[in-house]
Structures are given as C-alpha cells and as structure tokens.
Amino acid sequence: MKELTCLYCFETFSPSEVVFRCMNPDSKACAPEQDEMLGKYQRKIGDSPILPRVVEPSKNLPTKPNKGWDKIKGTLSSNRSQMLAFAICQCGFKTSKRLCPHCHNELPRQFGETDSHTIALLGTIESGKSHYITVLIHELKKHVAADFNAAFSEMDDQTIKRYKEDFHKRLYINRVVIKKTASARTDISVRYPLIYRLSIEKKKQIQASSMVFFDTAGDDLEEMDKMETETKYIARAQGLIFLIDPLQIPQLRDRVRDRNVLIPREIIDPGHIVTRLANLVRDSSGIAHDAKIDTPIAFAFSKIDAVLPFMQPDTPVKWDSNHGGFFDLEDFEQVNESMHDHLANWIGRGFEMFLRHNFTNYAFFGVSALGSAPDESGQIRKGIAPHRVVDPFLWVLYKLGKIKGSKGSQAPLSFEI
Ligand SMILES: Nc1nc2c(ncn2[C@@H]2O[C@H](COP(=O)(O)OP(=O)(O)OP(=O)(O)O)[C@@H](O)[C@H]2O)c(=O)[nH]1
Ligand SMILES: [Mg+2]
Ligand SMILES: [Zn+2]
Ligand SMILES: [Zn+2]
Known part of the structure; x- marks a missing residue:
C-alpha cells in the first residue's frame, strides 16, 4: 500500500488514515474543540487552538447517517489504499477538509496526487x-x-x-x-x-x-x-x-x-x-x-x-x-x-x-x-x-x-x- 508523508510533520500514514475537520458553519450545532494534536505541533501545549471538530471516518460513526455515509463505509471497508474525498461529522455535516492524522494540519487539496x-x-x-x-x-x-x-x-x-x-x-x-x-x-x-x-x-x-x-x-x-x-x-x-x-x-x-x-x-x-x-x-x-x-x-x-x-x-x-x-x-x-x-x-x-x-x-x-x-x-x-x-x-x-x-x-x- 502506498504510504503518504505529511508535508508538515513528516510522519507517514496510509491514505485511509486521513482525518477531516468539520465544515459546519453553525458552531451551536457542532461545538469547536481544543485541538491538542495541532497544539502539540505548534508547541502550544496547554494552550491548544480551539477549532471545529476533527472527524475520524474509521471511528466516527455519524449519529445521523445520511446519503453520503453508505458510500464512505463502502470505501473504507473495500479499499484502504484510497484517500477519502469527504467524511460526515457526527453533526451530520459533510466535510472535504482533509487533515494529517498525526499533526492535524490541513493537507493541500492535491496532496497524495503528486x-x-x-x-x-x-x-x-x-x-x-x-x-x-x-x-x-x-x-x-x-x-x-x-x-x-x-x-x-x-x-x-x-x-x-x-x-x-x-x-x-x-x-x-x-x-x-x-x-x-x-x-x-x-x-x-x-x-x-x-x-x-x-x-x-x-x-x-x-x-x-x-x-x-x-x-x-x-x-x-x-x-x-x-x-x-x-x-x-x-x-x-x-x-x-x-x-x-x-x-x-x-x-x-x-x-x-x-x-x-x-x-x-x-x-x-x-x-x-x-x-x-x-x-x-x-x-x-x-x-x-x-x-x-x-x-x-x-x-x-x-x-x-x-x-x-x-x-x-x-x-x-x-x-x-x-x-x-x-x-x-x-x-x-x-x-x-x-x-x-x-x-x-x-x-x-x-x-x-x-x-x-x-x-x-x-x-x-x-x-x-x-x-x-x-x-x-x-x-x-x-x-x-x-x-x-x-x-x-x-x-x-x-x-x-x-x-x-x-x-x-x-x-x-x-x-x-
Ligand atoms: N552581499 C550580500 N549580502 C547578502 C546577500 N543575501 C543576504 N545578505 C546579507 O546577509 C544577511 C543575513 O541574511 P539572511 O538571509 O537573513 O540569513 P539567514 O541564513 O536566513 O540567517 P538566520 O535566519 O539567522 O539563520 C542579510 O541581512 C544581508 O545583510 C547577498 O546576496 N549579497
Ligand atoms: Mg533566516
Ligand atoms: Zn502531519
Ligand atoms: Zn460537525
């Protein structure tokens, strides 16, 4: 399986390990959280940035499954070498903002393609x-x-x-x-x-x-x-x-x-x-x-x-x-x-x-x-x-x-x- 290397922290991971950041603009529907992993990367331990929730597609089963979820589940189980194009947050919002699973920095759009x-x-x-x-x-x-x-x-x-x-x-x-x-x-x-x-x-x-x-x-x-x-x-x-x-x-x-x-x-x-x-x-x-x-x-x-x-x-x-x-x-x-x-x-x-x-x-x-x-x-x-x-x-x-x-x-x- 092709391993990817993060452009920010230089850790390697498989494409299916990529995580996402929720893109729901309504912070009441999906409350932002402290991102400790990003805080660690930025050396802001104890003062981590508060950002929209991180979605881990392999762990995070949405409470309100919608149309997109079947497709994600299928992709996850059938092909671990594929990077998901999007994920669904627990709040039900679909997101395409991909993050490195090790440092939570946002990966550029073309990441993994070149x-x-x-x-x-x-x-x-x-x-x-x-x-x-x-x-x-x-x-x-x-x-x-x-x-x-x-x-x-x-x-x-x-x-x-x-x-x-x-x-x-x-x-x-x-x-x-x-x-x-x-x-x-x-x-x-x-x-x-x-x-x-x-x-x-x-x-x-x-x-x-x-x-x-x-x-x-x-x-x-x-x-x-x-x-x-x-x-x-x-x-x-x-x-x-x-x-x-x-x-x-x-x-x-x-x-x-x-x-x-x-x-x-x-x-x-x-x-x-x-x-x-x-x-x-x-x-x-x-x-x-x-x-x-x-x-x-x-x-x-x-x-x-x-x-x-x-x-x-x-x-x-x-x-x-x-x-x-x-x-x-x-x-x-x-x-x-x-x-x-x-x-x-x-x-x-x-x-x-x-x-x-x-x-x-x-x-x-x-x-x-x-x-x-x-x-x-x-x-x-x-x-x-x-x-x-x-x-x-x-x-x-x-x-x-x-x-x-x-x-x-x-x-x-x-x-x-
Ligand atoms: N004559 C000459 N001086 C230069 C040139 N490039 C840089 N300098 C001088 O060298 C100084 C230091 O350059 P920087 O690029 O800041 O050096 P650096 O390696 O990034 O330094 P650090 O950030 O401390 O590691 C500059 O402030 C300039 O005075 C050049 O092409 N010609
Ligand atoms: Mg310098
Ligand atoms: Zn990273
Ligand atoms: Zn959310």
Whole structure:
C-alpha cells in the first residue's frame, strides 16, 4: 500500500488514515474543540487552538447517517489504499477538509496526487538562507514558467501568506533586508514549510510534483539534533542546499573589511553543521558509519557578489548561467571545478575531505540573492539583481532525474517531472 508523508510533520500514514475537520458553519450545532494534536505541533501545549471538530471516518460513526455515509463505509471497508474525498461529522455535516492524522494540519487539496520532494536549506546563522529562498522562489516563478514551459505555484494558504508577508513584501516592495529567522521554539510560523506545486505539460499531459522548502533558523541548525520536526525533514529530504557564507571565512573577512561591506557578527564553522548533518542522516536512515550518504547536496557560496573581486579574473561563476529548458552541464562542471578550488584555498582541504568520505553526490556553486550588499541600515538601494540562484536547485532536480541535462547547444527542450 502506498504510504503518504505529511508535508508538515513528516510522519507517514496510509491514505485511509486521513482525518477531516468539520465544515459546519453553525458552531451551536457542532461545538469547536481544543485541538491538542495541532497544539502539540505548534508547541502550544496547554494552550491548544480551539477549532471545529476533527472527524475520524474509521471511528466516527455519524449519529445521523445520511446519503453520503453508505458510500464512505463502502470505501473504507473495500479499499484502504484510497484517500477519502469527504467524511460526515457526527453533526451530520459533510466535510472535504482533509487533515494529517498525526499533526492535524490541513493537507493541500492535491496532496497524495503528486510525488513530493523535500528540499532542505541549510547554512550557518546569517549565511543568507532567507534571502536565498525568497529570491529563488521569485526566480522559479518567473523563469521556470518561461524556460521550461512549467508552472510553479503555492499549494496552501499558509505558503501564500507567509511568502507574501514575511519574504516578498520586505525584499521586493519595501526593499529592506529580511529579519533574522526566529527559532521554531518561539515562532510557530517558522515551523511551517513553504509548499509549491511544480507542473509541466508533457505530451498533452500535466505532470506535477510538490516541492517543500523549509527556511530554518541558523540558531536551530546549530542544535538540529534536538529539534524533532526539523530533524525529520532534514533526514528525509531528497535534496539539500547548503549555503556557505564567504563573509564568515576568516581569510575573506579580513579582505572585505575595508571595502565597506557589511560583515556578519559571528564566525561559525560550516564544518560543524555538515558533521551534524551527516550524523543525523546516518542515524535516522540507518546508514552505516562507513557507508556514504547519497542524498544530493549542493554547497553554494552565498553573497558571491561580495567576494568576486578576490576571485580569479576568469572564474566562470562571474558569467550568468542560462539553463534554457535543460540543466547546462558544461557550465555546471566549470563552476563546480572553480568553486572547488576556491574552497580549498579559502577553507583548506579538510572540509572537502570530510565531504568525500561521507557523501557521494555533492557539488559546489556560487550564488548571490541580492547581487550587492545592502547598506548599513538594511536598505537594498541598488535593487535585487540575483546571480545564479537557480543553479543549485536545478542541479538537485537534475540529480533526482526530474530535468534533463545537456552539454553544448544540442539541448533537449524538455522538463521532466
Ligand atoms: N552581499 C550580500 N549580502 C547578502 C546577500 N543575501 C543576504 N545578505 C546579507 O546577509 C544577511 C543575513 O541574511 P539572511 O538571509 O537573513 O540569513 P539567514 O541564513 O536566513 O540567517 P538566520 O535566519 O539567522 O539563520 C542579510 O541581512 C544581508 O545583510 C547577498 O546576496 N549579497
Ligand atoms: Mg533566516
Ligand atoms: Zn502531519
Ligand atoms: Zn460537525
């Protein structure tokens, strides 16, 4: 039987275990109740939200059976692998609002119909994760549609609201930097991933995947092994994008200091997070300590705009990338090699040696979400001019077999989902 994985809590369940929330608008006929499971997910224990009743179709026999009930009973007993389209509450009201049986978050309408891919974003505090995700999503909406004949759209209301208010408004409307991400221990919105549907028309058929992104606080990643949901999503991610902040590398930090560039307050060694990441994936996936992890992991130097002056003049990362309908492998190989050499110069060989001994599928990139440094008051006066932000994401899709790669101009114009 096909198991489903919740996009919010990452627990797995069979389709018939899905529960529902009553949609009866009359709260006198069906009194709202405290939802402790959702309260637990939102870390509001003792202060759980009061919401319309949860309907468990397998347990909840309606007191007033109506026409729909026979159909539900039939479906439940005959086919456990089917997800019910609706359920009937004890109050007799029919509802189609599906919830995860483990965390009681509402499941997006297309949930279960598409493959789901979690792409986790990692990096030290202030490495640029929130800016990167904001610009990546903006670029994917703009270019994926044009270059790949595909559509990229939000899958749930939470994503629309959070992207618009927390991310898009600040960068693209107010032109100010995004605030530091609060710990998921204190801010529940941080616990909610951004969920998108990527769909493409291929041979007159629409093929879709859901893409789940988490913008975790660097503070939480420092203690990732203590965070239950975060641990699950990182360990179960199909692809990882790991941002390395060049401005936290002591050698480069000293050189940019006199160029009027804002430098992060703290220096945190990306090696610590990578070591924890490897342990976490191994422990939760049962991978032996001498076996390598094969999850694709893209190491991207963020804020590359700030360090380009210190890179070799002919470094390929200076050029714009152009993946017109395919992943450009020639460009990828040149950038990967060049960034790999820079990594060795800037951080030393130890980091790469650790990667080589622990991962099979990794590559190096250089990205800039903003294109230039914001000023000291956090204003982005020069406007947002992203550079190569889609490269690591497209590489992950390529590694997952979702898009085709090509060398040179004989590019196949297809985007396979
Ligand atoms: N020069 C340059 N600076 C950037 C860029 N992106 C982000 N920054 C700077 O880096 C700072 C931190 O970026 P965030 O995206 O908030 O970093 P984060 O990794 O989300 O940090 P936490 O939420 O604390 O984990 C921003 O306030 C900007 O000043 C970029 O593309 N270029
Ligand atoms: Mg952040
Ligand atoms: Zn869940
Ligand atoms: Zn009801």
